[in-house]
Amino acid sequence: MFSRKAARYLYTTIFVALIAILGTLSLSKLCNFYINDEKDLIEWTPQLGSKFETEVASNFSNKFEFINLNGAVRNLIGQKSMNGVIKLDNTYLLTTMNHCSDESIDKFADNLSAFNTYLDSKGIPLLYASTPYTLSKYGSELPTGVEDYGNDNIDRLIAALNSRNIDTIDFRQTMHDDGIEHYDMMYRTDHHWTTEAGFYAFGKIEDYIVSKTGCTIDPRVSDIKNYTITNYPKWHLGSRGQRTGIYYAGIDDFNLILPDFDTSISGYSKTGTVQDVMINMQPLENRNYRSKHTYDFVLGGTLGHYNNLNSPNDLKILFITDSFGYAVGEYMIMDFKEVEYQYDQNSKNITPDYIEKYNPDVVVMLCYPQIISDDSTSFDYEAFKTR
Incomplete structure (x- = not known):
């Protein structure tokens, strides 16, 4: 001894x-x-x-x-906290948001109003669709003593946009109204929504576009019965899970949703099916907990500039979004003739000259609430105020 x-x-x-x-x-x-x-x-x-x-x-x-x-x-x-991440009482992980000033909210809404007025003069509908925030606004799961302003920021921006007659969809509200459990649509370890949530959101966006344009669509695209859902258990460690490890809140399943019907799209010198052109299957071959977000790597190719060779209509969609759009992009291109993506934080690149050149039939903004902050660059549409 x-x-x-x-x-x-x-x-x-x-x-x-x-x-x-x-x-x-x-x-x-x-x-x-x-x-x-x-x-x-x-x-x-x-x-x-x-x-x-x-x-x-x-x-x-x-x-x-x-x-x-x-x-x-x-x-x-x-x-309840680790490396800037808060564990909610239901074990979902959250990065809290600061309060966005009323002055910034009004500025953002005024800029979008100028953009909307310009588009309206050309007969182009504008939709602002707000994605859900990890923390549900219906019943707080915040630990005692933690403050967060994510839902409050969304509420005030949506109200400001509605007061300026800008069309909006608040997916927090639509999910609540449709009886969908909020947290079923969000990853536990990530800020993103799930692929099922993206499919759900697409259906609402499709309804809006049809109501505004009267276009013909392929009814198979928005019917989940026409898809195969493949489950990859404990496969996705999201951005917040990367900060806290695999034992703090666990690891998320990842579901891949692919169409059973024929698709033909083209973009970036490639032509083929949605899976061939847009989906990266490599991260799904071997489970690797050290990998950056499966969601981003698998679906990142769904945003870009694509054409649908089987489209039942001639609509061109300008899709202004962020990584939440990854879960929506494949369905958008299966439904319409052409979809071009612009990153919402590069909004200053969207100018009257750009709109005249691309000439979209509808503009859809799908944005994560994190952009609603005093230092945001996602609402810089000042160029439209001078028109």
Whole structure:
């Protein structure tokens, strides 16, 4: 048996050796980062006091394993926060939002009103569709003492847009009215909505476009019976799960929804089915918890500039959106002749000259509530105020 002094010495030696080994491995990773620009696979990196400190921490050896261990311990002792993420009472993960000022809300609404007036002069409908926020507005799951203004920001922006006669869809409200459980449509470890939520949202957007244009559509596109849903269990560790590890709130399932009927689309020098042209199957071949978001990697190709070779109508859609649009893009192009995507945070690129050149029949804005902030660049439509 070791004496107490000898045991302390042994433990200290092992601890120091472990730190030395990890330090050597981390130094190797840091050198590889500087020399070969090889970044860590984990989405989240800490933001520390200096650029060098951040780079050292970001390239710490076995960082993901330490995040997992940290998350497991915090889960066991019931801590509700970790690395800027809040665990709701129902175990969903949230990054809280600050209050957006009334002045910013009014500015955003005025800019969109100018955009809407310009489009209306050309007979082009504009729809602003607000995606749901992780935290439901119907029954708070916030831990005691935590403040969040996400739903309040949405409420005030939607009200401001409606007062200016801009068409809106609030998917928080439509899901509630349709008896859909809010959290069934959101990932537990991610800020995104699920693929099922994207399909649901498309159906509402389709209804709006048909009501405004009277266009002919393919009824198969919005009927879930015409799709195969493939479940990938415990496959998706979202942006918030990357910060907290696989033991803090678990890992999400990922469902891929693909059409059973023939499709033919073209874009970026490719022509083929939706699956051939838009869907990246590689992340679904092997489960990898260290991978960045399965959602983004699998569906990221659904946004772009595409043409539908089987379209029953001649409509051109301008789709202004963010990564929430990944879960909607494939259905949009299956329903209409042409869809062009613009990133909502690059709204200053959408000018009168751009609209005249592309000449869309309908403009759909599908936006995540995180853009409703005082420093947002997603509502910069000042160019339309001078028209």
